[in-house]
Amino acid sequence: MSRSAAMIIMGVFTLYFLIPIFWLLVSSTKTLDNFNSSFSLWFTATSLQDGIANVGRLFTYNDGIFPRWMLNSIVYATVAGGLGTILSAMCGYALAKYRFWGREALFNIFLGGVLVPATALALPLFLIFSKVQLTDSFWAVFLPSIVSPFGVYLSRIYAASSVPDEIIEAARIDGSGEVRTFFTVAIRLMSPALVTVFLFQFVAIWNNFFLPLVMLRTQTLFPVTLGLYTWNSNVSQYPELRTLVLVGAFVSIIPLLVAFLSLQRFWRSGLGAGGLK
Amino acid sequence: MTVTTARRRGTREAAAPKPKGGFRYRKAIAIFIVPFGVLFAAFYLAPILYAVFQSLLKIQRVGTFGAPTQVFGGLSQYALVFQDTEFWSSILRVLLFGIVQVPVMLALALLFALLLDSPLLRGKRFFRLAFFAPYAVPGVIAAIMWGYLYSPSLSPFKFVTSNINLLGGGTVLWAIANVVTWVYVGYNMLIIYSSLLAIPTEIYEAARLDGASQWRIAVSIKIPLVVPAIILTAVFSVIGTLQLLTEPLVFRQFTSTISSTFTPNMLVYSTSSVPNFNLAAAFSVVLAVATFILSIGFLRLTQRKADQ
Numbered sequence: 001m002s003r004s005a006a007m008i009i010m011g012v013f014t015l016y017f018l019i020p021i022f023w024l025l026v027s028s029t030k031t032l033d034n035f036n037s038s039f040s041l042w043f044t045a046t047s048l049q050d051g052i053a054n055v056g057r058l059f060t061y062n063d064g065i066f067p068r069w070m071l072n073s074i075v076y077a078t079v080a081g082g083l084g085t086i087l088s089a090m091c092g093y094a095l096a097k098y099r100f101w102g103r104e105a106l107f108n109i110f111l112g113g114v115l116v117p118a119t120a121l122a123l124p125l126f127l128i129f130s131k132v133q134l135t136d137s138f139w140a141v142f143l144p145s146i147v148s149p150f151g152v153y154l155s156r157i158y159a160a161s162s163v164p165d166e167i168i169e170a171a172r173i174d175g176s177g178e179v180r181t182f183f184t185v186a187i188r189l190m191s192p193a194l195v196t197v198f199l200f201q202f203v204a205i206w207n208n209f210f211l212p213l214v215m216l217r218t219q220t221l222f223p224v225t226l227g228l229y230t231w232n233s234n235v236s237q238y239p240e241l242r243t244l245v246l247v248g249a250f251v252s253i254i255p256l257l258v259a260f261l262s263l264q265r266f267w268r269s270g271l272g273a274g275g276l277k
Numbered sequence: 278m279t280v281t282t283a284r285r286r287g288t289r290e291a292a293a294p295k296p297k298g299g300f301r302y303r304k305a306i307a308i309f310i311v312p313f314g315v316l317f318a319a320f321y322l323a324p325i326l327y328a329v330f331q332s333l334l335k336i337q338r339v340g341t342f343g344a345p346t347q348v349f350g351g352l353s354q355y356a357l358v359f360q361d362t363e364f365w366s367s368i369l370r371v372l373l374f375g376i377v378q379v380p381v382m383l384a385l386a387l388l389f390a391l392l393l394d395s396p397l398l399r400g401k402r403f404f405r406l407a408f409f410a411p412y413a414v415p416g417v418i419a420a421i422m423w424g425y426l427y428s429p430s431l432s433p434f435k436f437v438t439s440n441i442n443l444l445g446g447g448t449v450l451w452a453i454a455n456v457v458t459w460v461y462v463g464y465n466m467l468i469i470y471s472s473l474l475a476i477p478t479e480i481y482e483a484a485r486l487d488g489a490s491q492w493r494i495a496v497s498i499k500i501p502l503v504v505p506a507i508i509l510t511a512v513f514s515v516i517g518t519l520q521l522l523t524e525p526l527v528f529r530q531f532t533s534t535i536s537s538t539f540t541p542n543m544l545v546y547s548t549s550s551v552p553n554f555n556l557a558a559a560f561s562v563v564l565a566v567a568t569f570i571l572s573i574g575f576l577r578l579t580q581r582k583a584d585q
Contacts, residue, residue, distance in 0.1 A: 006397035013389070014407045017463065020422055021410065023433055027425075040433035087313040094309035098302055106310070113321045115572040117520045119542045120565040123549050123557055124324035124331065144320040152313060178305030207415040209523045214546075225417040232421050233530050246425075249418045256413035261406065267467065 021253075028054060028247040032240060054247045066248055068220055069227035073206055074255070076223055080145035081201040088148050088201075089194055092155025093186055097168065107156065113149030122214045129215065140215040141223070145205045151197045158193035159186065195266045199259070206256060224252045325565070331558035347555075354559035363538040364560065370450065371540050375518035378454040383510055385458070386465035390503075391495050393466070394473040405470075408463035416460065420527035423456045428531060444532035453524045457517070465510040472506035473499060512572050519568050522546070 019041070027035060029043055029051030038044050058066050095107050125144060129135045163186045171181040187194070212226045219227070232245045260267070335350030358364055389408060393401050411419065425431050427443040437443070443452045476499065484494050522542040529535045537547040541564050549557035 003397045006392050006395065007399070010389070010392060010398060010404050013385075014404065017407055017411055017459065020426060020459070021414070023426065024422055036431070040431070087316065090309040091313035094306050098306050100303070100306055106314075109322075110313075110317060112569070113317060115516065115569055116321065116325065116565055117516065117542075117568050119520050119522055119545070120328070120561045120568075121321065121324045123545065123554070123561060124328040125320065127331065127554060128323060128327055143316070147313070147316045147320045149317065149321070178302050179308055182305075182309070203412075207417075209415070209417050210542075210546075225415050228421065229417050229527065232527070235530075245421060249421055253414050253418060256415075257410065260409065260413050264406070264409075267409075 024246060024250045024253075028243075028250040030054075030243070032243050035243065035246075051247075054243055055251065058244050058247045058251065061244055065219060065227065066224075066244075066251075069222050069224040070252065070255075072221060073223040073225070073252075076141055076145055077202045077205040080142050081198055081205055084146040084148045084151060084201050085194055085198040087146065088151030088197055089155045089159075089187060089190060090182065092152045092157075093159040093163070093182060093190070095152070096156045096159035097163065097165070097186075110149045110152050113147075114153060118208070119210050122211045125211070126214045135215055136217045136221070138221055141208075141212050141221070144211060145208065148197070148201045148204070151201055154193065154197050154200070155190070158190050162193060163189045192266065195263065199263060199266060202259070203256070224248070228252065328558040328561050328565075331555055332562050334555050336553075336555065350555070354555050355563070357556055358559045358563055364541065364544060367538055367541045367544050371518055371521055374450055374454055374521065375515060377451075378457060379511060379514045379518060381454075382458045382462055382514065383465060383507060385462050386510065387469055387500070387503075387507065389462070389466040390469035390473055391499060393470050394499065395491055395495070397491070405467070408466055410463070411460050412464045414460060416523040417527055419456055419460050420453075420524040421530075423452070423459070424528055424531040427452055444528070444534060446534040449528065449532060449534050453521070453528060456524050457521075461514070461517070465514070468510050469503050469506050472503045476502050515571050516568055519564065519571070
């Protein structure tokens, strides 16, 4: 294949991947009238002030429900993702570095969790949570998000390859307890890998839609995905919501795009380990 | 030197007597594993067991207007599942979807990964970012976006949407396939690309000395070496296909051609909101088992590697 053929293929697909996002950016700078009438892949003369006005309305509409949704998503994804990463790291480390009865069985059970569809869990979880009256609460979405079997799987691989047994033994000789060794020595050696585990979990929680859909009724608890879905379902009754859906969609993908751009080297190394060298 | 080695070896043997090394550190092991284990039991095992339990019950009414009570129903819900024509048509629909969408997506991902790994491209960093960017868009947002792009009156691509109704009964499945492909191609590309990067470059030297072309190197050396990565992406894609829910659910806001039982998961969701939790649980269990069986190949491949 020639150089130019390769560049043409990649160029065409760059358009395929980026035009929809560009369209979303352009659309979020338009009034409802302009959205329906102007050329949809370019800005209008009044785009700058219309865009600012749209963002202003987005953040104030319905007593600022949108920033609330963004905040919810951020809390669900960072706090539950962070906690989940630490728990996964501890568990994966133990599975990699200690031999004990039932180790493989335990690992297989956790690994099986990777294959269970999240959607198959959401409904029975709803029934269990309703028995203890926790549905429609922050905890109903937060607690299940902490568990990441995939994180344990990755942590085990990373711990096996990046924490040498000799270092653990050296720490033992120095009189360090097992738990202290983990938190002071092992976790540092694993930290580049743990960023990847965190990123995977962050994205999974940020994108999770079905669990909140099943669990939540109170709008102020919604993550941003569920919030925008609800707005979009009301567009036919309240046409002004269309502008808010589009601006909201664009604003909501900015944090993830930024995270991806700044942390991409972690992504690549992590995907490499997940891809089984 | 000899002394220290001997002492270290001695310590190691004392520290990790092989068969019951865990016994000595059982407190530490418990501290490491119990927190995750408890949450896993609560939010993975318990719901699965609860779903199995629910699926074995049925609602019984005393007379026509009597109060409903749950009684043991054996496998009666499962009999209903397998007789349900909507269930089978939803299964066939996602199978058709998967048979077309997964190979197309993975072939594209492999092509892009090989091009990124070849000396043919300039601006690799840019392409990598541009192709991966859609993965930052959550399924709900991607579906809303493409829903507008497909809508005949609002689309920037009116020359397409005025000729083909992309949200029509025959085409909407493929419109969804495009959304899924758009989001995940870059992600799969990166998985394959990073396993290409892990191949030691000396392997190529010999081939190049023998006069092998880039094309030949790609087909005879690179592709065979990234087969494990391709299998991994394939298994995740198959799981994703069987779970298909968000995109069609959002597309229901744009078109009436998607029924509430369009995919197996939508069927489960709509059955539970009737509500008939026992039947919904049986659907869930059947689906989870099917997913599990399809993923066993993945388990076999990965278990060996996890220990290394």
